[in-house]
Amino acid sequence: MLPAFELLTPTTIAEACKMKLETKGKLLAGGTDILVGMHGGKERYETLIDLKGIEELKGFDTKDGLDFGALTPHREFEQSALIKERYTALYEGCSQVGSSQIRIRGTVGGNICNAAPSADSIGPLLVFGATCVIAGADGRREVPLSEFFTGPKKTVLGESELLERVLVPSPVNGSGSAYTKYTRRRAMDLALLGVSCYVVLDAKGKIEVARIALTTAAPTPIRATNAEEFLVGKTLDDAVLGEISELVAKQAKPRSSWRSSAEFRIELVKELTVRTLRLAEERAKGEA
Amino acid sequence: MTHKTIKATVNGEVYERTIPVCMTLAEFLREELGLTGTKIGCNEGECGACTVIISGKPMNSCLVLAVEADGAEVLTIEGVSQGEKLHPLQQAFLDAGAIQCGFCTPGMVLTAKALIEENPNPTEAEVRKGIEGNICRCTGYNRIIDAIMNEAERVRGDK
Ligand SMILES: Cc1cc2nc3c(=O)[nH]c(=O)nc-3n(C[C@H](O)[C@H](O)[C@H](O)COP(=O)(O)OP(=O)(O)OC[C@H]3O[C@@H](n4cnc5c(N)ncnc54)[C@H](O)[C@@H]3O)c2cc1C
Ligand code: FES
Ligand code: FES
Numbered sequence: 001m002l003p004a005f006e007l008l009t010p011t012t013i014a015e016a017c018k019m020k021l022e023t024k025g026k027l028l029a030g031g032t033d034i035l036v037g038m039h040g041g042k043e044r045y046e047t048l049i050d051l052k053g054i055e056e057l058k059g060f061d062t063k064d065g066l067d068f069g070a071l072t073p074h075r076e077f078e079q080s081a082l083i084k085e086r087y088t089a090l091y092e093g094c095s096q097v098g099s100s101q102i103r104i105r106g107t108v109g110g111n112i113c114n115a116a117p118s119a120d121s122i123g124p125l126l127v128f129g130a131t132c133v134i135a136g137a138d139g140r141r142e143v144p145l146s147e148f149f150t151g152p153k154k155t156v157l158g159e160s161e162l163l164e165r166v167l168v169p170s171p172v173n174g175s176g177s178a179y180t181k182y183t184r185r186r187a188m189d190l191a192l193l194g195v196s197c198y199v200v201l202d203a204k205g206k207i208e209v210a211r212i213a214l215t216t217a218a219p220t221p222i223r224a225t226n227a228e229e230f231l232v233g234k235t236l237d238d239a240v241l242g243e244i245s246e247l248v249a250k251q252a253k254p255r256s257s258w259r260s261s262a263e264f265r266i267e268l269v270k271e272l273t274v275r276t277l278r279l280a281e282e283r284a285k286g287e288a
Numbered sequence: 289m290t291h292k293t294i295k296a297t298v299n300g301e302v303y304e305r306t307i308p309v310c311m312t313l314a315e316f317l318r319e320e321l322g323l324t325g326t327k328i329g330c331n332e333g334e335c336g337a338c339t340v341i342i343s344g345k346p347m348n349s350c351l352v353l354a355v356e357a358d359g360a361e362v363l364t365i366e367g368v369s370q371g372e373k374l375h376p377l378q379q380a381f382l383d384a385g386a387i388q389c390g391f392c393t394p395g396m397v398l399t400a401k402a403l404i405e406e407n408p409n410p411t412e413a414e415v416r417k418g419i420e421g422n423i424c425r426c427t428g429y430n431r432i433i434d435a436i437m438n439e440a441e442r443v444r445g446d447k
Contacts, residue, residue, distance in 0.1 A: 006290055007309040007355065032333055035312075035351045039331040052356075099421020100399070101348045102333055187420035188334065 002035065003044040011053045013164060017137045021160035023047040029071055029110040032102050057109070057164065062086075066128075066168040070109025074121070078103055087168065088283060089124035089177035089196050096120055096181050099188055109163050112145070115153045116190075118216045123196030124179050126213035126223055130168045136161035149220035175200040175209075176283030180276045182268055184259070191216050192260050193268040197280040199231075205285070207231045212277070217252040217269055224248045224273070236281050244277065245270035294358035298323070299367025309355050314338040316354035317364055325365035325394045329423070336422030339395035340364050346402040348421070365394035368401065377401055377439045384435035388426035396422045400436045408443045410436075 008025060010016040019025060025047030028034055037043035051057055051071060060068035062082055077083045078095040097103050097111070097120050111121045112132070122145070130145040137160035145166070148155055157163070171177065177198040183189035194215035200208045210231035212224040227247040234240045254265035293306045298321060305320055314331075317323045317340070329335035331350045338349040341363040342356075368375045374382070377397055387393050396419065403410065403418040410418065415436050416429075424432060 001308065001315060002310040002312065004290065004308070004310050007292075007353070008289075031351055031353070035353075036332045039350070050353075098333065099336065100403075100418055101336060101339060101346050101421045104345050105347055105351060187417075 002038045003041050005045050006047045008047060008049045009053050010049060010051070011055075013054060013056055013135045013162070016049055016051060016054060016162060017135060017160045019047075019049050020162065021137050023049070024159070025049045027051055027113070027162055029107040029113075030073065030105040032098070032106040033110060033114045033116075051162070065170040066166075068108065068166055068168075070113075070163045070165060071107050072109070073105065073107050074103035074111070075100070077108070086171055087124070087128060087177070089127060089179040089198065089280075090121065090168075092179035093120040093122075093124040093181070093194075093196070096179075108166070112148070112166070113155060113157065113163050115149050115155050115220070117152060117218065117220060118190045118194065119221065120179075120181060120191060120194060120215070122221045123194045123213040123215040124177070125166065125168065126221060127177060127196045127198035127211040128168045128171065129211070130166050132163055133165040133167060134161050135164040140164070142167075146223055152219045171198070172200055174202070174284055176280045176285070178276045178279040178283060180272050180279075182272060190259070193217060193254075193265055193272060195269070195272045195276040197273070197276045199277065199280045199284050201281065201284045205235060207234055207236070207281075210277070212248065212273060214248065214252055214269060214273075217254050217265060219253070219255075222251065224251045226251055227273070231277075236277060241274045241277070245274055248273045292355045292358070294355055296354075296357035296360060296362060298357075298362045299364060307354050309353060311354040312350050313340070313342075313352040313354045313357055313362070314349040316357065317349060317362070320354075323364050323366050327391055327394060329391070333421075334423070335392075335395075336399060336419075337392055337395045339398045339422065341398050341402055344402070344405075346399050363398065365397060368397060375401075376442060377404070377435075380435040380439040380442070381432070384431045384438060386427055386431040386435040392422060392424040392426075396424065396432060400432075400439070404436065404440050404443055408440055410440055412437065415440075 026045040028048045028050045057069040057071040074094040074097045084091040111119045181191045182193045196213040198211040202208045215221045252269045254262045256262045327337035329337035
């Protein structure tokens with residue numbers, strides 16, 4: 001049995017925020033992070049607030065960009081032809097989370113709020129320029145995803161707040177995206193390194209916009225802004241890619257873990273950024 | 289609340305029980321209902337031995353609270369066969385030699401069943417990806433994959 005707790009089951013966002021403020025309870029979505037931590041008593045909570053009864057947090061809409069509720073499971077993005085085609089990097093991230101059982105249960109909102117440096121949906125959402133809609137007892141606020149993380153497993157969410165939705169602007173024509181997840185085994189492994197890229201090409205094939213996000217390369221998911229700026233107006237030739245690998249390596253601050261040494265992660269950052277950029281570029285040209 | 293009375297349909301039968309909210313569905317099935325076909329290997333979502341189908345979707349019952357089964361339909365391995373008569377998928381596992389110790393088999397069969405229902409024409413790669421959350425320590429997977437491919441073929445009516 002899990003360590004004993006009290007279970008609350010709100011049906012509206014307002015009710016959930018109030019409960020969180022009053023009980024200091026832990027929000028529960030798919031539970032694939034929380035319940036794993038609770039088994040064996042590693043983590044204990046007096047109160048769990050199950051969000052799954054809140055309809056407002058479910059479903060996604062692609063009319064004007066992508067607007068998805070925090071409870072959207074990874075599986076829904078994995079199985080959406082539109083997400084695969086337009087938000088390819090996000091598809092590649094969500095479809096590589098855990099196993100089918102985990103993707104059916106685990107939510108993208110939970111992946112974001114758990115704030116693990118390795119979370120597979122976060123890098124792709126960062127390069128698409130996603131914004132978090134946060135609901136709290138005092139109302140709503142919007143925070144760019146790039147400012148959502150304050151440290152490993154830490155977010156800007158306040159005492160009464162929860163993640164309500166995520167807004168992702170539509171990728172423009174002439175853009176392409178890609179996510180590369182490096183793991184030691186092909187199934188059921190957390191990313192040893194994750195690289196996400198989004199590029200927009202102009203009519204001459206030069207880079208107009210480049211966004212690069214690195215996961216498991218620093219205590220929180222980060223954008224490689226130096227490399228992004230350097231890329232503007234360039235074409236991806238060998239000299240440019242050589243510069244890029246040095247620039248991203250400078251911004252990465254990986255640590256050594258049992259999965260890999262920091263030195264190896266730096267080499268991965270260099271190589272995989274180059275490969276992922278190339279793939280995003282090919283997709284922007286409609287070649288891949 | 290710390291306890292709740294739930295009404296769950298398991299393998300077509302309705303059960304009403306008052307249970308602690310901290311009980312997992314895997315524990316509920318095994319300890320409350322005596323349905324020990326559902327195995328607990330890791331309690332962490334890694335091994336898939338506890339996989340059951342809830343309202344059509346395969347889930348790790350070690351990571352589902354039993355109270356969530358309230359009003360839901362749960363299918364466990366006990367509900368797959370018709371009494372002593374095996375489901376064709378189970379027979380396919382036997383015929384392919386896809387079972388050794390059998391610990392992974394209930395979860396594997398339920399994952400495979402959901403997979404074939406969703407996609408009766410899977411490629412081998414799709415079958416491999418589909419069972420990535422089910423660990424087998426004995427068979428080396430190839431015969432399990434054969435069994436699933438054979439059953440999918442049968443379902444499509446090619447065989
Ligand atoms: C076997 C296994 C394999 C896994 N593999 C991967 C993998 O390959 N890649 C990967 O990225 N992750 C992986 N995970 C981790 C996990 O599945 C994901 O992080 C998942 O997306 C978490 O979502 P959830 O809904 O289950 O979150 P929960 O466990 O319910 O919650 C996670 C955290 O987010 C908070 N939270 C949830 N929803 C909200 C909200 N709306 N507002 C505010 N806070 C909220 C919770 O309080 C908690 O702190 C794996 C987990 C397991 C068990
Ligand atoms: S016991 Fe549930 S996945 Fe291993
Ligand atoms: S048959 Fe023994 S674990 Fe699969």
